[in-house]
Amino acid sequence: MRITIYSPEVYTYGSMVVGGILSKKHNVHLIRKPNNALFLKSDVVILSLYSTLQIIDENIKNIVNFIRSSKRKTKVYVAGCVSSYPEIILNELNVDGVIVGEGELTTPNIVEGDTEGLAYWDGNEIVVNYPKEKPDLNHPMPLIPKDIANQNIRGANVYIETHRGCLGNCTFCQVPKFFGKEIRSRDVDLVVEEVKEFKKRGVKRIAISGGTGSLYNFKKSVNRDKFYELLEKISSIVGKNNLSVPDMRVDYVDEDILGAIKNYTIGWVFYGIESGSDKILRDMKKGVSTKKIMDAIKLAKDCDVKVGGSFIVGYPTETEMDYLLTKDFIVDAELDDIFVSIAEPIPTTELCKLVLNTPKEENPTFMRHEGEYRHLNLTESEARCFDLLIHAEMWKSSPRIMTKQLYAIYLNEAKTQGKDIRKITELIFKYKNYL
Structure with missing residues (x-):
């Protein structure tokens, strides 16, 4: 059987893993750019989607319609993290089904006609058959594309998954529900062999991740030797300047973990800070306080580790005072880098439900900004995103001069995010009965 996996723009790790499993029995092609000729030659096309926006992307819809109109009767499935909300996909895209959950076990059978792990239309009713088991993460070698070294995801050629699951309860995140x-965790030696193979294919920069890097092999009352061993072995292959562990929770770091980050990686941690308001942190169910976050920032600096932080603005319960507290926090933190996002209501998350229960006129994503940036015609979420990007730049450990070009980049970033979040919000309102 000829199978094409299309992972738009980026070869996601999940698409490579499923590609590797399927290639044991089938002729599999993994692509990140549309290839109509290849689509028409395929018996099955799997769209590996990783963003809610891709569900309503006209380019994706056109690809699906093109494939479905062919005489070959090619089967078309959607997979990826968007499979958490199959009802939306099946209403928006004319596909044969959605591969729900973790697809390593079910996909090989689905492409041959099985329905376990598949959501599909049965007449006028949507049937969702969730998989009965969770897959073994010690899977065969992924299908590594020839041009993998050409892609750049936040500075890395590839993100390698080391574990799944999260202990957190963040309202804006779907990881705990999707993975549990x-x-x-995967075996150290298998991850190491994978890294060697990626290096053979030209990959230089590798990031390891499972949501929160330091949760690898995490168990209560168990030492972290496996985490340190993992970093040391990968670093010996690619070099410390080519390895990163990008995402960390502030409540799962200590001196030993930060020491390993310092010794075996590029020497950066990226904390999900989200807000400088304890009230908003409680609303988000972050499970930490601003004091805990500031202590983790100080600890990293004391260990000579650089600190990046991500912030979320436009949360439905965020007031002007909450936002000002975030600005004050940034001044005190003196972070080395900062990322700002407008709150995204990913379907099935608690934030999604909160947004559905918030009148649009009270949602910062739709409220017109009437303050300092009124002349820019921004929503309140866009204005806070733009303002925080500018503010944060001034209080970084190494600030840049705010040129017209940088100003324009930040303004465009805020407007683009605002436009995208409005599209997603309109989508969840359209299908609120499913959510």
Whole structure:
């Protein structure tokens, strides 16, 4: 059987893993750019989607319609993290089904006609058959594309998954529901062999991730030797300047973990800070306080580790005072880098439900900004995103001069995010009965 996996723009790790499993029995092509000729030659096309926006992307819809109109009767499935909300996909895209959950076990059978792990239309009714088991993460070698070294995801050629699951309860995140709260980790030696193979294919920069890097092999009352061993072995292959562990929770770092980050990686941690308001942190169910976050920032600096932080603005319950507290926090933190996002209501998350229960005229994503940036015609979320980007630049450890060009980049970033979040919000309102 000829199977094409299309992962738009980026070869996601999940698409490579499923590609590797399917290639044991089938002729599999993994692409990140549309290839109509290849689509028409395929018996099955799997769209590996990783963003809600891709569901309503006209380019994706056109690809689906093109494939479905062919005489070959090619089967078309959607997979990826968007499969958490199959009802939306099946209403928006004319596909044969959605591969729900973790697809390593079910996909090989689905392409041959099985329905376990598949959501599909049965007449006028949507049937969702969730998989009965969770897959073993010690899977065969992924299908590595020839041009993998050409892609750049936040500075890395590839993100390699080391574990799944999260202990957190963040309202804006779908990871705990998608993968569960139990931490399931891969064997160190298998990850190392994978890194060697990626290096052979030209990959230089590698990031390892499972949501929160330091949760690898995490169990209560168990030492972290496996985490340190993992970093040391990968670093010996690619070099410390080519390895990063990008995402960390502030409540799962200590001196030993930060020491390993310092010794075996590029020497950066990226904390999900989200807000400088304890009230908003409680609303988000972050499970930490601003004091805990500031202590983790100080600890990293004391260990000579650089600190990046991500912030979310436009949360439905965020007031002007909450936002000002975030600005004050940034002044005190003196972070080395900062990322700002407008709150995204990913379907099935608690934030999604909160947005559905918030009148649009009270939602910062739709409220017109009437303050300092009124002349720019921004929503309140866009204005806070733009303002925080500018503000944060001034209080970084190494600030840049705010040129017209940088100003324009930040303004465009805020407007683009605002436009995208409005599209997603309109989508969830359209299908609120499913959510």
